[in-house]
Amino acid sequence: MIQPDVDLQPFNTMTIAARARYFCAATTLEELREALSFAQEQQLPILPLGGGSNIVLTGDFPGLALHIGLQGLSFESLSDGVRIRAAAGENWHQLVMRSVESGYGGLENLALIPGNIGAAPIQNIGAYGVELKDSFEQLTAMEVASGNLVTFSAEECQFGYRDSLFKNAGKDRYLICEVVLKLRAEWRPQASYPALQQYFEERGLAVDSLTPSQVAGAVIDIRNSKLPNPVEIPNAGSFFKNPLVNGSQYARLKAQHPQLVAFAAGEHWKLAAGWLIDQAGWRGFRRDGVGVHDRQALVLVNPGHCCGRQVVALAEDIARDVQQKFGVTLEAEPRFYP
Structure with a gap:
């Protein structure tokens, strides 16, 4: 449903008060297409919203704020690991913790990064020596102009340091709908960052003996010790x-x-x-x-x-x-x- 004149303060972790001329919360692909059609008919710019953790609203938005709430998360066992399919509206940290709790390594260094999965490829999110591209397989996005679904491989996403196609040539042209990751059964902990090295040394833990859960726990402890919770401090x-x-x-x-x-x-x-x-x-x-x-x-x-x-x-x-x-x-x- 398209709503007029909506306050966006609840939809950004900076808690900046700003209003959108129109707002739509889309939970299905068809709702996304309908919202895009409305924006085209009204000649409105689009503000994609997920977890709201990577935006700064500098004023009221004169177009359609589109909250992408697509849900769905599945794990497919493979002979050499696991394939994860995650809809754009799923929470990133919850995905990391579910993979860790299931015994799969590869995402643990990215624990506690705020936001939803749809934004992760745009930034090629990374922390403590690991980036999304290290486990990325492909994504599906909706083309804004046509409403068609397009699949992008890792190479086509043009990942760089906090960078991707979707911040450059593909900027404002696509809405990410689903991300597919692959975690390999052969796993080695990535603990070369000084903060992680110090954490494990202080606790007498040898890097070669670590589990994904232990690495995730370390990352969470370190991040909590120095980074503010957006719920408490915007x-x-x-x-x-x-x-x-x-x-x-x-x-x-x-x-x-x-x-x-x-x-x-x-x-x-x-x-x-x-x-x-x-x-x-x-x-x-x-x-x-x-x-x-x-x-x-x-x-x-x-x-x-x-x-x-x-x-x-x-x-x-x-x-x-x-x-x-x-x-x-x-x-x-x-x-x-x-």
Whole structure:
């Protein structure tokens, strides 16, 4: 059902108050098609909504806010592992925990990432050395212009660091409906990230003896220790990507800042954006109800339920300061609407 003039504050984890000219909660493919037809007839832009954890509403939305609530989750046993089919409206963390509890490894490092499954391929979500593309098989999306379903392989999705086809050439052209993952029976824990190494060393646990459940538990403990729960403190998760720099720029920064936190990423180096923001003095900063989390500088928080323009203004000030101090450009992870 198409509803006029709907408050979007309950549908974004930043709890930004903004209104949509029209709103539709679609739980079936046919409802999705009907909503797209309505938008085309009225010549309306579309705002896809899932868990609402990766958007910043900078004002009222003049089109159709489309909440994609497709449900369905299945596990198919294979000779060499398991295939998981998940509808876009399923919760990502719940999928991770169900796979872990079933004894399947591969997703445990991605535990507690907020949001729904439909958004996961758009960002190529990743954490602690693992990305979605590592277990991705294919997805099905609905073409906005026609309502037709299209299947995309991993190669066709053009995955990169927090990037995919759906943020570039495919932006605003498709609505992701189903994601298919494959977890292999042969599993080795990925515990090379320093935070994970320290966690297991402190507990006397050998990496080779770990189970997927133990790795997921570690990730959950670490994330809970430094990241705010959006239910308690409104936020959109990690607000900035970890910037990639070439070898010469990394060497220069490392010489100037010996404590620089960075990770090798092929021919480039991935800098810890949170470290840069922290060193620039922004951690714990507050301004008119918005601010930077006091335990993780990568997270912008909105405890005052302020408007999106205030959040964006703070993000721009932080990025400008980091650029001036380090010569490094920060790029926001959430998408701004409108």
